[in-house]
Structure formats: C-alpha cells, structure tokens
Amino acid sequence: MNIKRRHVLQAALTPLIFPLLGSTAQAAPESEFSEIRIIQDKDPEQIQAVVASKDFAPTLARAVHNFLVDNYASGNVPVWKKPLSQIDFTSRLTAISQQVVLGILRHSAIYPVDPFWIMSQMLTESFFYEFAVSSALAVGPCQFIAPTARTYKMVCADEHVLLDDAVKHPELKQSFAKASSVREQMRTIRQNNANLFTNTQTLLRTVLNRNAQGVVVSEAGAYLKILNQVEALQTEYNQERNNARQYLEEKFNGRSIFNPQDKMFFEQFEQRVLYEYSINAMVKMMAENLKARGGNILAAAAGYNAGLGNTKAPFGVFTTYGRIPNFAETVDYVGKIVVIHHEILQRM
Numbered sequence: 001m002n003i004k005r006r007h008v009l010q011a012a013l014t015p016l017i018f019p020l021l022g023s024t025a026q027a028a029p030e031s032e033f034s035e036i037r038i039i040q041d042k043d044p045e046q047i048q049a050v051v052a053s054k055d056f057a058p059t060l061a062r063a064v065h066n067f068l069v070d071n072y073a074s075g076n077v078p079v080w081k082k083p084l085s086q087i088d089f090t091s092r093l094t095a096i097s098q099q100v101v102l103g104i105l106r107h108s109a110i111y112p113v114d115p116f117w118i119m120s121q122m123l124t125e126s127f128f129y130e131f132a133v134s135s136a137l138a139v140g141p142c143q144f145i146a147p148t149a150r151t152y153k154m155v156c157a158d159e160h161v162l163l164d165d166a167v168k169h170p171e172l173k174q175s176f177a178k179a180s181s182v183r184e185q186m187r188t189i190r191q192n193n194a195n196l197f198t199n200t201q202t203l204l205r206t207v208l209n210r211n212a213q214g215v216v217v218s219e220a221g222a223y224l225k226i227l228n229q230v231e232a233l234q235t236e237y238n239q240e241r242n243n244a245r246q247y248l249e250e251k252f253n254g255r256s257i258f259n260p261q262d263k264m265f266f267e268q269f270e271q272r273v274l275y276e277y278s279i280n281a282m283v284k285m286m287a288e289n290l291k292a293r294g295g296n297i298l299a300a301a302a303g304y305n306a307g308l309g310n311t312k313a314p315f316g317v318f319t320t321y322g323r324i325p326n327f328a329e330t331v332d333y334v335g336k337i338v339v340i341h342h343e344i345l346q347r348m
Helices: 003-017 045-053 054-074 089-107 115-126 145-152 170-192 200-212 218-250 260-269 275-292 297-306 328-346
Strands: none
Touching: 045 054, 045 089, 045 115, 054 089, 054 115, 054 328, 089 115, 089 275, 115 275, 115 297, 115 328, 145 275, 170 218, 200 218, 275 297, 297 328
16 A cells, blocks of 8 residues: 555544544554544544545455454364465455445444444454355344344345245245244243243252252253253254255355356345345444444444343443343454454554
8 A cells, every 4th residue: 555645544543543542642653553442433524534535445455354364374264164265355355345335434324333343343243254154044244134134125035036946945945934933932932931041050059959958849840841842942943944054055056246147146035145235234233233322332233243132231321331241152242353353453
C-alpha cells in the first residue's frame, strides 16, 4: 500500500480505535492499534468516513489474509478441513471486505458497526467458508439458522423456490422441518424440567443424600423417563439433521458462488451462502443488537450467538448495556472475537 495513503488511513482509524484515550495514545505506532471501544459511539459519521476510503476494503482484506497466513499456514484450516494453500482466500476476502463496507454504510443509521469486529466475528463463525453447515443447521459464512435468515428476507433451502426435480433427493427436504420440530420438543422438555437439566449437580446431590439416608426417591423413575425421552429425541434429531446436511451438501458439491450460473442457482435455493445477503444481514443484525444494548459490542456479539434476549441485564445501569450470558460457548465465542480483532488491527 502507498505509504502516504497508509498514513492517511492510520490517521482516520486512530480516533475510531482510541476514542477515549489521550493524545499520547493516539500518537502510538500502527502496531499498537489493538484496543476495542466496548461501548461503541452511535454517531455514524466517523465510521462512514473510515470505511468509505477507497483503500479501506483492500487493506482490511489484506490484514485478515495476513492473519490467516501467520496462524494457519500449517495443518488444515478449521471448518474447511484442508490446507490454507488450497483455499482462494484472496478472492474471498476481497469480496467479503467489500460487502462489509457496503453493509456498514447501508445500516450505520441504525448503529455504526466496527468493520474489524465483523471480520473477526465472521472468522469465528465459519472461517469465511460459504458452505459451512453447523450442527444446528446454521449455514454460510455468517452462520444464520433458517428462521433468523428469513427475518432478513433470505431464501433458505428448507423453503427454496426451485422445482423439486432441479435438486437431488427432494425427499430429504422434509428433514429440516422434522429436525426443527424435534429440537423444539427437546427445548420444551428442558424448560419444563429446569432442575433436571440446569441444576443437575444440585439435584443429583439431593437424590444421593436421600438415598444414603435410606429414603426412597419417588421422583427417580420420572427423572429417568424424562432423560430417556430426551435421549431418544436427540437420536432422532441427529438423524434428521444429518439428512438435512446431506441435502445441502449435495447441492453445494461442485458449485462455486463465484460462478455466475451457480450463483443464479443459489439465488433460488440458498441465499445464506452468498455474501451480499448473509453479510448484509450480519451487519444489520449487529447494528440492531448494538442499538438494543446501548452500543455494548460484547453484549451485541453475545446476542448474535446466544439470542439477544439472553443478554438482558435485570437491574440498574446494566439494563441499558446488557450482559454476556453465562454460557460457555458464548463466553468462548466473544473471547475469540476480541483476540482476532486485536490481531487484525495489528496488521492494518
């Protein structure tokens, strides 16, 4: 990158990254651009000026690419399950960074979104793999489940608009609905038996203490029946989920989102794999979450992972900013994004 342009970009980024620090911190070298403003500024002008620079998107793409090269040059890249050298990240990151910029400019009136955070979050979600499919049947680089994707007007494979004879094994399509139904049954059982599934250790201790005292635990049979029911439902869910994944993977195999003909197919079959749909939705969802949580980017990201309702704080000043729920997966998720955010900024 041209040195003069790089310094101009650095000057624009500095107040964004260090909005609360003094002039000494703002004069720090590029390698120290590593701080996150936890409570993001709601004024969109600054972020708009930064991302609108013609150098910003390619510089961001290059920084993320350098992070991947520095950390995943050996072994297989997670999610992709193949070496970095076999993946065209240059084309992908170029297109992705452009869509991130467009999404931020489009939705900054809702709430300004940190572009470095979005790239870090996407990497955490899928390592930018457009055909990633999770165990919960979340799809694409931004890992939207179908119900959420539909709120952002995306076409999803379980309700695609292609004729059934245009796809293999159309009978597997019904597995999406079956998996969703079974998962909802398990969720209901867990909610109705919170002590058994949420306070398991406490309940087990109570049962063991009563047993040690020679007291018959009349509820034990009911508990066992519930556990067996959930186990059977989990087995059923796994089968339907695997069928749904097979249905998706058969349509993904041999296709490329960079091929115009294949892209036309995905427009009608599964828009979550296409950057212009999924990234736009991710940026918009994060903007909405930031607005709902007073600009708290940690709570906003936690809401993306665990559901915004789980980030509500019950009292005091915290009601404005929310919280990170005590879910191991969500805590790990947010922690990874923070580290990757730092690493990407080090390479800008």
